[in-house]
Amino acid sequence: MSKAPPYLLALDQGTTSSRALVFDSAGTVISLARKELSQFYPQPGWVEQDPMEIWSGQSAVAIEALSRINLKPRDIAAIGITNQRETVVVWERASGRPIHRAIVWQDRRTANVCQEMKQSGVEKAVTDKTGLRLDPYFSASKIAWILEHVSGARRRAEAGELLCGTVDSWLVYQLTGGKLHITDVSNASRTLLCNIDSGEWDEELLALFKIPRAMLPTIQSSAEVYGQVAEGHFAAGVAIAGIAGDQHAALFGQACFDTGKVKSTYGTGCFLVANTGSQRIRSQNNLLTSIAWRIGCKTEYTLEGSVFIAGALFQWLRDALKMVQDVRELDQLAASVSDSAGLVIVPAFAGLGAPHWDPYARGVALGITRGTNRAHFCRAAIEAVALQCAELIACMQQDRGFALTELRVDGGAAHSQPLMQLQADLLDVPVVRPHCIETTALGAAYLAGLGVGLWPDRNAIANQWQVDRTFHPNPDSERLNALREQWHKALQHAVGWGHGTK
Numbered sequence: 001m002s003k004a005p006p007y008l009l010a011l012d013q014g015t016t017s018s019r020a021l022v023f024d025s026a027g028t029v030i031s032l033a034r035k036e037l038s039q040f041y042p043q044p045g046w047v048e049q050d051p052m053e054i055w056s057g058q059s060a061v062a063i064e065a066l067s068r069i070n071l072k073p074r075d076i077a078a079i080g081i082t083n084q085r086e087t088v089v090v091w092e093r094a095s096g097r098p099i100h101r102a103i104v105w106q107d108r109r110t111a112n113v114c115q116e117m118k119q120s121g122v123e124k125a126v127t128d129k130t131g132l133r134l135d136p137y138f139s140a141s142k143i144a145w146i147l148e149h150v151s152g153a154r155r156r157a158e159a160g161e162l163l164c165g166t167v168d169s170w171l172v173y174q175l176t177g178g179k180l181h182i183t184d185v186s187n188a189s190r191t192l193l194c195n196i197d198s199g200e201w202d203e204e205l206l207a208l209f210k211i212p213r214a215m216l217p218t219i220q221s222s223a224e225v226y227g228q229v230a231e232g233h234f235a236a237g238v239a240i241a242g243i244a245g246d247q248h249a250a251l252f253g254q255a256c257f258d259t260g261k262v263k264s265t266y267g268t269g270c271f272l273v274a275n276t277g278s279q280r281i282r283s284q285n286n287l288l289t290s291i292a293w294r295i296g297c298k299t300e301y302t303l304e305g306s307v308f309i310a311g312a313l314f315q316w317l318r319d320a321l322k323m324v325q326d327v328r329e330l331d332q333l334a335a336s337v338s339d340s341a342g343l344v345i346v347p348a349f350a351g352l353g354a355p356h357w358d359p360y361a362r363g364v365a366l367g368i369t370r371g372t373n374r375a376h377f378c379r380a381a382i383e384a385v386a387l388q389c390a391e392l393i394a395c396m397q398q399d400r401g402f403a404l405t406e407l408r409v410d411g412g413a414a415h416s417q418p419l420m421q422l423q424a425d426l427l428d429v430p431v432v433r434p435h436c437i438e439t440t441a442l443g444a445a446y447l448a449g450l451g452v453g454l455w456p457d458r459n460a461i462a463n464q465w466q467v468d469r470t471f472h473p474n475p476d477s478e479r480l481n482a483l484r485e486q487w488h489k490a491l492q493h494a495v496g497w498g499h500g501t502k
Contacts, residue, residue: 027446
């Protein structure tokens with residue numbers, strides 16, 4: 001260990017909340033603060049957030065987390081940042097003020113634009129460069145939309161007056177008083193603008209989406225000292241030393257450093273990510289290839305399946321339908337019935353991600369009878385999340401040709417014992433939940449710690465990873481096969497449902 005201060009501050013800016021966590025050098029959470037983030041839905045399929053609320057909320061929770069344990073800036077070795085990926089902000093270079101609300105990764109407004117680009121025959125070339133699909137999920141078409149629809153934006157962008165970036169770039173710009181406009185390779189690799197072989201912005205992709213290069217941040221590694229927090233902000237003078245998109249940070253926090261290690265994060269969505277090491281896997285089953293991280297001169301890659309709605313389904317049952325008061329009640333109700341009594345929910349609220357990639361899909365609930373009750377809805381919701389993840393695992397195994405030996409899990413919904421047990425049953429492998437479930441923030445903290453030399457290498461980090469509970473499979477092939485059959489039947493009713501609607 002170095003003689004650096006013993007604490008790390010992780011800023012975890014997620015889709016539904018901004019959080020700040022303080023970790024000690026053993027990777028233990030010693031303080032946590034959280035603030036919910038407002039969501040705006042101007043039209044069906046549109047999702048926006050206020051960039052100033054993102055910044056103010058993240059600042060507020062950082063101050064709260066530090067004050068709870070009376071820490072001063074001198075006590076913090078470094079700050080790590082992890083963020084909702086693909087969400088974009090466009091702001092004025094001079095003032096640092098946004099010109100439009102942030103367009104969130106779930107937003108579907110550019111579906112028709114992406115479809116037209118596909119029909120023009122450019123998708124293969126885009127995928128070859130980026131490892132991604134031409135889908136409104138990613139950042140490029142969102143940036144292009146703002147430039148086209150905000151008065152004067154394109155002219156100002158071409159004149160060098162506007163900047164853009166994912167949420168990590170926005171936070172760093174604000175934290176440093178406008179001195180740094182940067183991103184890391186993991187976030188850059190999710191924009192549809194980065195060539196993941198070179199790790200740099202691609203001029204042909206920029207031309208395709210008509211985005212001026214001068215708007216974009218400089219791409220840097222995932223663990224290095226980028227700069228310091230500006231005077232007048234919390235933790236002034238503290239080094240910012242780690243950045244990674246949320247799913248990459250979770251992979252790092254799960255100590256999935258070896259090729260073939262797989263984790264699944266159950267947050268707003270469900271994101272299954274495998275470390276493929278220095279090898280870039282070109283998926284044949286509609287999964288995504290991204291840069292996991294770059295540390296020093298070494299770049300490593302991931303194979304990923306993205307499900308857009310997972311924990312958000314539980315929130316929908318709680319907030320919109322008022323079926324439960326909290327997730328604990330949802331678990332209790334789901335466990336109170338042996339099955340969903342034929343009810344199947346396909347939560348395609350924001351279209352379908354991998355492996356279907358259908359931005360026009362919409363959610364359906366099928367098989368409702370007079371006997372269907374809220375316990376069946378809770379059970380069907382848990383089944384929907386587990387089945388989506390199982391579908392991704394099947395695709396991943398076909399791409400890589402390896403036998404999954406365990407699945408490491410994290411995220412808020414990983415606390416659900418019925419969900420984790422069903423996941424183990426469907427996969428027929430152990431599902432392993434770590435002692436620290438805050439692996440996204442922990443990964444950001446670990447990267448920052450590496451950036452300032454708090455740990456000598458990743459082996460020291462891996463030795464800190466501990467198991468909380470392992471869910472062993474108890475497969476019932478007849479029951480599970482029937483569940484899969486119902487799921488695939490229901491999927492056919494969800495696909496394309498919103499095509500042609502505004």
